[in-house]
Amino acid sequence: MMYGGPIFIIAFLAIPYLIIISWEEENQLQEKKEKKSPRFHLGTFPILVEGPFGVVTAAELIGIILFIVFAIWAIYSYTVVNFILLPTYGAMTLYEKWIIMVRMTALIFGLTALTCLAFLFIPISRGSILLRLINIPFEHATRYHIWLGNFTMFILTLHGGTYMAEFIMRGELLTEILEWKSDRGANFAGVICYIFALLMWVTSLPPVRRRYFELFLYTHQLYILFFIFMALHIGDTYFSRAAAGIFLFMLDRFLRFCQSRRTVKITSATSFPCGTVQLVLSKPGNLQYNALSFIFLRIRELSRLQWHPFSVSSSPLDGKNHLSLLIKSVGDWTGKLRGSTMNMSGEEQQIELPFQPHSEITASVEGPYGHESPYYLMYENLILVAGGSGISAFLAILSDIFHRIKEKKPCLTRNIVLVWAIKRSNELPLLYTAGVESIPTSLSVKLNLDIQTYVTQESEPPLEEGKFDSGVNSSVFPISNGFSISSLVGTGNIIWPGIYLVVSTVGLAITLGLLDTYYINPFSISKWWYLGILLLGCMAVSVLVFGGLVIGLWHLWERTSAEEECGVDGTNFDTAQHSEPTELKVSRQEYLASLKTVHYGQRPNFKEIFGSIAERCGHVDVGVIVCGPQSLQSCVAKECRSQILRRRSTDPIFHFNSHSFSL
Known part of the structure; x- marks a missing residue:
């Protein structure tokens, strides 16, 4: 509840908010119509237009900087605590102090990686309530997953590499790698988990992904084994740090699986x-x-x-x-x-x-x-x-x-x-x-x-x-x-996805409570790796049983609604309803x-096109939407940025929006 509670609370509160917003859509259009003065938006102002990140808006750049600062602050805070705790280990030689500091540093990187993993799976939950709350569609959020994936892989590599350095310093490299401890992390499970993560990361790099797309697609399904061995490696307490984001992803994946079973005409x-x-x-x-x-x-x-x-x-x-x-x-x-x-x-x-x-x-x-x-x-x-x-x-x-x-x-x-x-x-x-x-x-x-x-x-x-x-x-x-x-799955449908989320989450709490009351406490279960896999199992059961019940009722409602429809195909627009002569x-x-x-x-020539529109429109908002290859997006974003930076008070504000999507 401590680690996943805030995410679940935000998701729960998003449900009534999205319902109210959907009711007020026409009012929003009317309010926008009455509003005369154009407004500048950080989310539509491109800052970086070329480079490894592609087109990055001001809002996205602020988000990147804040997340990096947060990661640095987390590492710094953990390090300060470790220095405070160092004297409590008793009298040690300088070499022994170095070994302990290396071990603590490795743990710091591991905890930071878990923080990244808490956010990593939210952007790829295609119908996520959280993405719908901030109105970021999946095609935009995918690249946030890519950025987070690269950063997480970097931190995980530091985590594993630092532990390897500690094992070498103690002369127990092979023994520690193969060890499967019950009272703390199972090292061998962690090695296997890292191998799966490395395979997914390497095959997702642009040169590999573009040339061998099927290899990238199939290798990315290893995330299931990654979840399992991560739970075995770190146990239930540490796994809880990332469990909320993973649980929301599991809900979305099961819902998509159920939708895709239908043969579409x-x-x-x-x-x-x-x-x-x-x-x-x-x-x-x-x-x-x-x-x-x-x-x-x-x-x-x-x-x-x-x-x-x-x-x-x-x-x-x-x-x-x-x-x-x-x-x-x-x-x-x-x-x-x-x-x-x-x-x-x-x-x-x-x-x-x-x-x-x-x-x-x-x-x-x-x-x-x-x-x-x-x-x-x-x-x-x-x-x-x-x-x-x-x-x-x-x-x-x-x-x-x-x-x-x-x-x-x-x-x-x-x-x-x-x-x-x-x-x-x-x-x-x-x-x-x-x-x-x-x-x-x-x-x-x-x-x-x-x-x-x-x-x-x-x-x-x-x-x-x-x-x-x-x-x-x-x-x-x-x-x-x-x-x-x-x-x-569908844009605008809030009530059923909201019920699905709430019932599944409550089901998870019930499942964990029953497991704790009737199994873990009576039998004094304390093995880390076993508790970790039990937590992951409870998440899966909650999705399948409680979520599956809601999806079954959802299917019945869908079938009833279809039967109530008149069955007339609306392929062609009914011109008979309009009085305008033919x-x-x-x-x-x-x-x-x-x-x-x-x-x-x-x-x-976008400079010429945008310049003529700027002269013709005056001081107004101009929406720019691009759908095409990365080179086209960069050209348009560069011109939007140029127009905004050199604009006068009587010139329009160009708002850049991208609709391109590629895996």
């Missing part, structure tokens, strides 16, 4: 000549998400273990029973997916499709994940910068804004500049997959949209430019049987094509 697949595949997945009407959400997708026919993240390319207002993805063929997995959909589009296989199980592709889904609130709606002026397939996320934003303006829902956005950098012009048809089929002509009065497309590897337009060709190579409908995406509407393709300017043989 793929209602249609479309293949474009540029190598991009559009998948439309079935979802229940009560599954909530925002336009800047993403999901993890597994296709069992391609790999039973690989999960790949993709941005959602559809707005939640496009239809309540479907969700779309745009997947570009850039690797082995995505190449196989495109090949599968193109093979199924052949005439001979289309006939056999309903009777040939091998011709189907079976999907499993985790998510959707993302920001708790649609922050892009908070800006009246938006700059969207996409690189290649990064346009997918912005198609969802455009569609969402189209729908909101059309349906008169809360939306502050009125000026949008979309900058899209692509290699070849055959990717241009992807732009026409956004949103509403028919768009009212009055939209051009309410929304000022400027689309600047840069084709970098072509010096002149192709002959067929200007034709409204969707570029579809093949279309398959449907290509698999299954169910809707499970609503066990002749006052234009097609989506015609509207977007009229706003598009294509530049061939050049890259975006």
Whole structure:
């Protein structure tokens, strides 16, 4: 309770807070609209734009500095205490004092590493209440896990290396390494634990991870053995220092496991000549998400273990029973997916499709994940910068804004500049997959949209430019049987995750209390390694039994809600509900094509783009969202920083936001 209590209390208090915030979302948009003066935010001001950390905002830099200062202070405090305790060991030679100080230093590094481990698993709990509390989506928090992992590995190496130095000084290296003590740390378990940590760290380094991604993915599953041998090594008391963060991760992992067991129906697949595949997945009407959400997708026919993240390319207002993805063929997995959909589009296989199980592709889904609130709606002026397939996320934003303006829902956005950098012009048809089929002509009065497309590897337009060709190579409908995406995970759903967290945590307290009352105390259990594994076992039992009970009830509620739905697919927007005459509407393709300017043989000049917007907008907030490779993020972040540093009182404030995600 002493070590994990504060984290659990914050998580419990986050539940009612998030519920209240979700109720007041429309009020927040109204308050933002009434607020005239722009504000500077540390979280959207990029400080470091290049280097090993990538783009780092002012808030993130402050967090890094504070954590390093905290670690240094912890080491210093432990060291001072050790110097105070040194005389209590009695009369010793200088060499014996050195041995004791080395041992104490090793313990200090171990305690500091446990502090790091207490935070290490919170950023990778994808649906964590804590991440939702501070509105940091998983794709952003992943790099915090990377930073903490590197720092933790450094401290663990100092911990093990210092103990090795002490063993060598006493001439008992091999004996101490193989020793399995009951009254204090089991050294051999610690050596095995460090080996697992080292394997996970080495395979996660960028050169290894990018070249051998599957090796990184599979090796990272060793975290289960890492937990077990860490509990065996340090016992229950020390393990409690990191137990709260690990328990929250276990809750999230079990929930994702339950969600991913469902086979999700793929209602249609479309293949474009540029190598991009559009998948439309079935979802229940009560599954909530925002336009800047993403999901993890597994296709069992391609790999039973690989999960790949993709941005959602559809707005939640496009239809309540479907969700779309745009997947570009850039690797082995995505190449196989495109090949599968193109093979199924052949005439001979289309006939056999309903009777040939091998011709189907079976999907499993985790998510959707993302920001708790649609922050892009908070800006009246938006700059969207996409690189290649990064346009997918912005198609969802455009569609969402189209729908909101059309349906008169809360939306502050009125000026949008979309900058899209692509290699070849055959990717241009992807732009026409956004949103509403028919768009009212009055939209051009309410929304000022400027689309600047840069084709970098072509010096002149192709002959067929200007034709409204969707570029579809093949279309398959449907290509698999299954169910809707499970609503066990979803942005905006707070009540059931809150019940899951509270019941599981209370279950952990009950399990530990029963174990202590009826087993540990009556039988005088005192072995460190045994108590450690008992604590870890209680955590697992609490997740499986108490958490599993809540998930079972959650499934029943989900099934009941699905049965109550009318069952009408909302794939197409129901234009009959609007009184605007048909002749006052234009097609989506015609509207977007009229706003598009294509530049061939050049890259975006962000200094020029941002400068013209600064002159045109005046003293306002301008939201900048980037979705693309690291080089593109750095260029945009550098220009945002430059504009902020040299701005005058009448210039706008550019707020940098990144939507890119890669493992």
